[in-house]
Amino acid sequence: MTVNLIILVCLILASLWTVMTRSLLRSALGLALTSIVLTILMFRLNSPLAAVFELSVCSGLISVLFISTISLTEPMSRQETLKHMKARMTRFWYLPLVIAGAGAALSLIKIPLDFRFAPRETIHDVRQILWQVRQLDLIGQIIILLSGVFGVTILFREGRKK
Amino acid sequence: MILIFFVITPIAAAFLIGLAGRYVKNFSDSAANLTTVILFAASLYTLNLVNTCHILVYKIGGWLPPAGICVVADGLAVFMLVTVNLISLLVMIYSINYMNSYTEKWKFHALYMLMLVGMNGVIISGDLFNLYVFLELASISAYALVAFGTEASSLEAAFKYAIMGSIASLFILLGIALLYSYTSTLSMFDIAAVLAGKPRAFLINFVSVLFLAGFALKAALVPFHAWLPDAHSSAPTPVSATLSGVFIKTLGIYAMLRVFFSVIGATSNLLLVLMVLGLVSMIAGAFLAIAQNDMKRMFAYSSISQVGYIIIGLGCGSLIGIAGAAFHLFNHSIFKSLLFINSAAVESQTGSRNMDKLSGLAAKMPLTAVTSVMASLSAAGLPPLAGFWSKLIIIMALWISGHYIYALIAVLASILTLAYFLLMQRKIFFSEPNQELSGIKEAGFGFSLASIILASIIAVVGVAFPFLVNSIFVPFWNFLGV
Numbered sequence: 107m108t109v110n111l112i113i114l115v116c117l118i119l120a121s122l123w124t125v126m127t128r129s130l131l132r133s134a135l136g137l138a139l140t141s142i143v144l145t146i147l148m149f150r151l152n153s154p155l156a157a158v159f160e161l162s163v164c165s166g167l168i169s170v171l172f173i174s175t176i177s178l179t180e181p182m183s184r185q186e187t188l189k190h191m192k193a194r195m196t197r198f199w200y201l202p203l204v205i206a207g208a209g210a211a212l213s214l215i216k217i218p219l220d221f222r223f224a225p226r227e228t229i230h231d232v233r234q235i236l237w238q239v240r241q242l243d244l245i246g247q248i249i250i251l252l253s254g255v256f257g258v259t260i261l262f263r264e265g266r267k268k
Numbered sequence: 269m270i271l272i273f274f275v276i277t278p279i280a281a282a283f284l285i286g287l288a289g290r291y292v293k294n295f296s297d298s299a300a301n302l303t304t305v306i307l308f309a310a311s312l313y314t315l316n317l318v319n320t321c322h323i324l325v326y327k328i329g330g331w332l333p334p335a336g337i338c339v340v341a342d343g344l345a346v347f348m349l350v351t352v353n354l355i356s357l358l359v360m361i362y363s364i365n366y367m368n369s370y371t372e373k374w375k376f377h378a379l380y381m382l383m384l385v386g387m388n389g390v391i392i393s394g395d396l397f398n399l400y401v402f403l404e405l406a407s408i409s410a411y412a413l414v415a416f417g418t419e420a421s422s423l424e425a426a427f428k429y430a431i432m433g434s435i436a437s438l439f440i441l442l443g444i445a446l447l448y449s450y451t452s453t454l455s456m457f458d459i460a461a462v463l464a465g466k467p468r469a470f471l472i473n474f475v476s477v478l479f480l481a482g483f484a485l486k487a488a489l490v491p492f493h494a495w496l497p498d499a500h501s502s503a504p505t506p507v508s509a510t511l512s513g514v515f516i517k518t519l520g521i522y523a524m525l526r527v528f529f530s531v532i533g534a535t536s537n538l539l540l541v542l543m544v545l546g547l548v549s550m551i552a553g554a555f556l557a558i559a560q561n562d563m564k565r566m567f568a569y570s571s572i573s574q575v576g577y578i579i580i581g582l583g584c585g586s587l588i589g590i591a592g593a594a595f596h597l598f599n600h601s602i603f604k605s606l607l608f609i610n611s612a613a614v615e616s617q618t619g620s621r622n623m624d625k626l627s628g629l630a631a632k633m634p635l636t637a638v639t640s641v642m643a644s645l646s647a648a649g650l651p652p653l654a655g656f657w658s659k660l661i662i663i664m665a666l667w668i669s670g671h672y673i674y675a676l677i678a679v680l681a682s683i684l685t686l687a688y689f690l691l692m693q694r695k696i697f698f699s700e701p702n703q704e705l706s707g708i709k710e711a712g713f714g715f716s717l718a719s720i721i722l723a724s725i726i727a728v729v730g731v732a733f734p735f736l737v738n739s740i741f742v743p744f745w746n747f748l749g750v
Contacts, residue, residue, distance in 0.1 A: 239337075250401065257408060257412025
C-alpha cells in the first residue's frame with residue numbers, strides 16, 4: 107500500500123512536470139515518464155496486459171510520434187514561452203486544487219467496490235475478449251483513432267475556396 | 269440483423285468516400301446522400317418491425333450478455349433512429365449546394381458519416397461501454413466538423429468544445445467504470461436486474477451525479493452550455509443543423525433517458541434536479557437568445573431553451589411527460605434544422621448572418637421567408653403547428669404532476685420564444701429592403717427541397733396530430749413497460 111502511494115505521488119509529480127515544463131520536448135518526455143510510472147502501478151495491481159499496452163503504446167509509440175512532430179516545429183522564443191506559461195498559470199491555477207480536493211473527497215467517501223470477474227467458462231483469455239466477445243468495441247475504438255487522425259488532417263488544410 | 273446495418277452502412281460509406289472521394293468528382297456527395305436515403309428507409313422499416321415485435325435484439329457474434337455485446341431497438345430507440353436519419357438525409361441534400369464553398373468536401377462527408385455511425389451506435393447500443401465508444405466516436409467527429417472552416421473562430425470553438433466534451437466523456441466513463449465494478453456487467457439489461465436485487469447504495473447516487481454532469485454537458489444544459497453557442501455559430505451550417513437538431517439530443521438527452529430510466533432508475537431527487545436544470549435552461553436560453561445579432565448564435569441559445577423544455581418534460585417522470593419530451597425532441601429537430609437551413613440560405617446569398625445588416629428579404633427569398641416563419645411559429649408553440657402540441661403535452665404533464673409554477677414559467681418562456689423569433693423575422697424578412705441587398709434571389713435547389721420537406725413535416729404533423737397521437741404515444745408504453 108505504501109509503495110503504491112509513493113508511486114501515485116510520483117505519477118502526480120510526473121504529470122505536473124508534463125504540463126508545467128516550458129519545453130515541448132520535455133513535456134513529451136514527461137508524458138512518457140508518466141506512462142512508465144502508470145505501467146509500474148498497473149503491474150503492481152495485477153494487470154500485466156494493460157501495463158504492457160500502456161508501456162508499448164503510450165510511452166513508446168505516442169512518445170515517438172510526439173517527439174518526431176516536435177522536431178518539425180520551430181521553438182518559441184524564451185519571452186514568448188514565459189508569456190504563454192504565465193497565461194496558463196493564471197487560467198488554470200485552480201486545477202491542482204480541484205484534483206487534490208476531488209481525491210480527498212473520494213477517499214473520504216469510501217466507495218464500496220464489489221467487483222467480480224466474468225465467469226471462466228464464458229471467457230478464456232484476453233484475445234478472446236478483444237477479438238470475439240467485444241469485437242464491436244474494438245472496431246469502434248479503431249474507428250475513433252482513425253477519426254481522430256482524419257480530424258487532425260482537416261485542421262491543416264485551407265478551409266474555404268478563394 | 270437490420271440493427272447492425274445502421275452502424276456498418278455509414279462506416280462503409282466513410283471508408284469508400286475516403287478512398288475515392290478525392291479522385292472521383294461528386295462521388296462523396298452521391299455516396300453520402302445515397303447512404304442517408306438507405307438509412308432513412310431502413311429506419312422506417314425498423315419502425316414497422318418494432319410496431320409488430322415491440323423489441324428487436326441482435327447479439328453480436330452470438331455471444332450472450334453479460335460478456336457479449338447486444339444491440340437493441342425498442343419504441344424509443346426506433347423513434348430516435350427515424351429522427352436522426354431523417355435530419356441527416358435532409359442535411360445531406362442541402363449540403364450539396366452549401367459545401368461547395370469549402371475545400372476538400374469529401375473530408376466533410378467522410379467525417380459526417382462517422383458522426384452518423386456514432387449517433388446510430390449510441391441509439392441501438394444495449395451495452396454501456398459500447399454506448400461510450402460510439403459516444404466518443406460521434407464526439408470526435410463533431411469536434412473536427414466544427415473546425416472544418418479552419419478560421420480562427422472555428423478552431424477556437426472546436427478546441428473549447430473538445431475540452432468540455434472530453435470532460436463530459438470522462439465523467440461518463442468514470443460512471444460506467446464504477447457501475448461495472450459494482451455490478452460486474454456492462455449490459456444495460458443486466459445492470460438494471462442486478463441493481464433491482466440490491467438496496468440502493470450511495471455509489472449509485474454518486475454514479476448518477478457523474479452521468480448527470482456528463483450527459484448535461486453533452487446536451488448543453490445551463491450551466492453546462494458554454495461550448496454550444498460558439499460551436500454552433502462557427503461550424504459549417506449543415507454541421508450546426510445536425511448538432512442542434514439531433515446530435516445534442518442523441519448524445520445528451522437520449523443517452524440520459526436510457527441510462528436513468530432503463531438502467532439506474534430515476535429517483536424523485538433526480539427528477540427534481542432534471543426539472544430545475546430544465547427550468548433554468550429554458551429561461552436562460554430564451555433571455556440570451558433575445559440579445560443576439562448573429563442568426564446562428566440566436567438559434568444556438570434557442571436550442572438551449574428548447575432542450576430545457578425537453579428536460580423539464582422528462583423531469584415529470586410520468587408517461588405523458590416523457591412522451592411530450594420525446595415529441596418535442598422530434599419537433600425541435602425538425603424546426604431547428606429548418607431554421608439553420610434558412611440561415612444558410614440567407615448567408616449564402618447575402619454573405620452575412622448579422623441581423624442588423626439584413627432587411628427586407630421576404631420579397632427576394634419568399635420560400636425561405638415562409639418556411640422560416642413556419643419554423644419560428646412552431647418553435648414558439650403556436651397552433652396548429654407541430655411545436656404547439658408537444659409544448660401543450662409538456663405543460664399538461666407539469667400541470668397534472670402538480671408543478672403549477674413550472675407550467676406557468678414554461679408558458680412565459682414560450683412567449684419569450686415568440687418574441688425573439690418575431691424580432692428576427694421583422695429584421696431579416698419583413699422590414700424595409702436595404703439597397704445594398706439588391707440582386708438577391710432564392711438559394712439553390714438543395715436548400716429549397718430540404719426547406720419544403722421540413723416545413724411540410726411541421727404542418728402535416730401539426731394538423732394531423734389528433735390522428736397521429738396513437739403512433740406517438742404507443743411506442744413509449746413499450747419503452748416504459750406500461
